[in-house]
Amino acid sequence: MTSPSPCPYLPGRTERKVFTELKGPNAIELNDALGRIGFRRSQSVAYRPNCIGCSACVSVRVVAGAFKANGTQRRLLRRHADLEVTTCKPWSTDEQFDLLSRYLTARHPGGGMADMDEIDYADMVEQTPVESYVIEYREPAPEGGRGRLVGACLTDRQADGLSMIYSYFDAEDEVRPGLGTFIILDHIRRAQAAGLPYVYLGYWVEGAKRMQYKTRFRPIEQLAQGGWQRFEPAEDVEAPSAPPAPGNHGKLVR
Numbered sequence: 001m002t003s004p005s006p007c008p009y010l011p012g013r014t015e016r017k018v019f020t021e022l023k024g025p026n027a028i029e030l031n032d033a034l035g036r037i038g039f040r041r042s043q044s045v046a047y048r049p050n051c052i053g054c055s056a057c058v059s060v061r062v063v064a065g066a067f068k069a070n071g072t073q074r075r076l077l078r079r080h081a082d083l084e085v086t087t088c089k090p091w092s093t094d095e096q097f098d099l100l101s102r103y104l105t106a107r108h109p110g111g112g113m114a115d116m117d118e119i120d121y122a123d124m125v126e127q128t129p130v131e132s133y134v135i136e137y138r139e140p141a142p143e144g145g146r147g148r149l150v151g152a153c154l155t156d157r158q159a160d161g162l163s164m165i166y167s168y169f170d171a172e173d174e175v176r177p178g179l180g181t182f183i184i185l186d187h188i189r190r191a192q193a194a195g196l197p198y199v200y201l202g203y204w205v206e207g208a209k210r211m212q213y214k215t216r217f218r219p220i221e222q223l224a225q226g227g228w229q230r231f232e233p234a235e236d237v238e239a240p241s242a243p244p245a246p247g248n249h250g251k252l253v254r
Contacts, residue, residue: 009208019047027129043127057203059223064191076178092122103168161198
């Protein structure tokens with residue numbers, strides 16, 4: 001169990017996490033099983049919130065096979081259709097870290113990941129006991145060159161879906177709004193193409209504004225006491241800017 005720390009979503013509350021190490025020959029199967037009951041992965045650790053007197057953090061996943069993009073999402077798919085998308089091995093690069101640093105400065109200047117350095121980022125990407133990769137999103141390459149990196153996502157492939165561990169993007173690119181939404185839509189399409197039923201978006205907190213974007217991808221399921229169930233949260237009006245990234249509760253402090 002981690003020590004109590006300030007909750008990143010609900011002011012005035014504290015959070016704790018229960019965690020276990022993913023290791024040994026059955027690490028992949030263990031991660032799949034824990035993912036189905038609400039755990040998230042951070043490096044070689046699986047964790048989930050275990051807060052005293054609070055159950056606000058709810059695991060959510062998109063039902064990929066039944067998903068249909070709404071009008072705004074279809075426009076974003078067309079807007080960013082020229083991006084070059086590449087699935088890369090989980091190996092960190094200076095270009096990725098530079099984009100992450102600019103994203104954190106723009107979106108989460110006081111968050112738990114704001115003080116990450118190159119070594120921290122390399123650990124986040126490369127220390128994985130499961131099938132992971134970094135999906136890069138680049139602008140069209142100029143002749144003889146390489147396109148600018150505008151987004152990336154560290155992704156796990158699980159037995160029943162794709163788990164978006166952490167995504168980040170150029171949050172100040174006014175020419176390409178909605179990059180965060182596009183990255184999620186691309187993962188839904190990837191899950192559909194692979195015959196995987198779900199895309200795991202991490203935790204959703206009702207009333208936490210920075211988490212409401214997750215409810216735009218429907219049908220959506222939440223993990224309740226009786227198991228995974230579809231639910232109809234209040235409609236979230238999509239803002240013109242891109243949403244925060246799906247991912248972890250900052251660093252895992254033991």
